[in-house]
Amino acid sequence: xxxxxxxxxxxxxxxxxxxxxxxxxxxxxxxxxxxxxxxxxxxxxxxxxxxxxxxxxxxxxxxxxxxxxxxxxxxxxxxxxxxxxxxxxxxxxxxxxxxxxxxxxxxxxxxxxxxxxxxxxxxxxxxxxxxxxxxxxxxxxxxxxxxxxxxxxxxxxxxxxxxxxxxxxxxxxxxxxxxxxxxxxxxxxxxxxxxxxxxxxxxxxxxxxxxxxxxxxxxxxxxxxxxxxxxxxxxxxxxxxxxxxxxxxxxxxxxxxxxxxxxxxxxxxxxxxxxxxxxxxxxxxxxxxxxxxxxxxxxx
Numbered sequence: 001x002x003x004x005x006x007x008x009x010x011x012x013x014x015x016x017x018x019x020x021x022x023x024x025x026x027x028x029x030x031x032x033x034x035x036x037x038x039x040x041x042x043x044x045x046x047x048x049x050x051x052x053x054x055x056x057x058x059x060x061x062x063x064x065x066x067x068x069x070x071x072x073x074x075x076x077x078x079x080x081x082x083x084x085x086x087x088x089x090x091x092x093x094x095x096x097x098x099x100x101x102x103x104x105x106x107x108x109x110x111x112x113x114x115x116x117x118x119x120x121x122x123x124x125x126x127x128x129x130x131x132x133x134x135x136x137x138x139x140x141x142x143x144x145x146x147x148x149x150x151x152x153x154x155x156x157x158x159x160x161x162x163x164x165x166x167x168x169x170x171x172x173x174x175x176x177x178x179x180x181x182x183x184x185x186x187x188x189x190x191x192x193x194x195x196x197x198x199x200x201x202x203x204x205x206x207x208x209x210x211x212x213x214x215x216x217x218x219x220x221x222x223x224x225x226x227x228x229x230x231x232x233x234x235x236x237x238x239x240x241x242x243x244x245x246x247x248x249x250x251x252x253x254x255x256x257x258x259x260x261x262x263x264x265x266x267x268x269x270x271x272x273x274x275x276x277x278x279x280x281x282x283x284x285x286x287x288x289x290x291x292x293x294x295x296x297x298x299x300x
Contacts, residue, residue: 001042003075006068008035009047013065016055089120093279096133096141100222101266102126104242106142109286116286120279133271140270140280142287152269157287160241162261163254164202167232171253174235180209180259187234189225190215200237202259213237237261 011021012032022029040047047061057065093113097106106124113122125131131138133152147154166174170187177183180202190197190213197218200211217233219225226243229236230251240260246252268287270280 001039003072005035005039005042007072008032009039009061010065010068010072012036012048012055013057013061018055089117089277089279089282091120091279093120093122093140093283094138095122095124095283096131096136096138097124097126098142098144099126099128100239100242101142101144103223105290109283109290112286113282117282120282122283133269139277140268140283143267143269145264147265147267147269151272153272155268155284157266157268157284159263159265160239161263162200162237163240163243164235164237164256164259165229165243165247165252166235166255167230168250168253169232170229170234171255174255177255180211180256183211183213183235187216188213189217189219189228189234189236191220191222191225191237192218193220201261202256203262204259239264241266 008021008025008027008031011025011027012018015021015024018029018032021027021032025032036048043060043064045060046058047064048055049058050056095106102124103126106126110122110124113120125138130143131141133139133141164183174186177186180200192198192215197213197215200213202209202211217225217228219228222238222242225236226238226246228234229238229243230246235255243252247254268280268284
């Protein structure tokens, strides 16, 4: 048994047709057929049968198919790992990222990646759905928040808090605001992905308080909340990674800096059988160098 015979068998088994397998692989039908016959002869087993509906796997073929797919995946990973050990990224990098993080950062990351490693391409899909990396053929995903236990490799990148901000014009009117309770009755801009606005959970050392703002303005988009805050619409409670650059330029003011939401981890995850390839390592390098101001690097 050799890998070319095994690959040909898997291609035919997956497509259920020598013709279709030939089109997908670019290998002649006669070559595919010969390789499958050689494989069957070496094993002394019939793996594929032809009936009136086409091709079907025998019981032995089903068993081999299941193991062969995993064996070939491991062989490919091993080959790529050895090639990538000291190589620059090549081939396609497919990444899933949350919408907010992706809109904020992945455009510049993709441009930097493409410029720095022209032998590799990058495809970024923005979704707040937690994609299945294996079934949907992603190399890695950016995830925000605590992650459930899984078989995925998790690399913590940094963490970000949620903080209170307002435009300079609004901040001038809030001289009497010294604690979260003082925010009651003030105009607020709330993130409301559903009908109800999300609560504001604020910590200061060992103190904790939960505010339930009415929301003078409610937006289903965090970017919309930020835009409304920049335009002077009121007080907003936003991820620090979204507003740090605006604070640095003076477009927004950080209110009650002693109070903030819990730190939210931001991680990159990838399947365990997809070692940290040169492509994934290159992406991690760029992510760790994002201009995130005071956002804390992860200690994990």
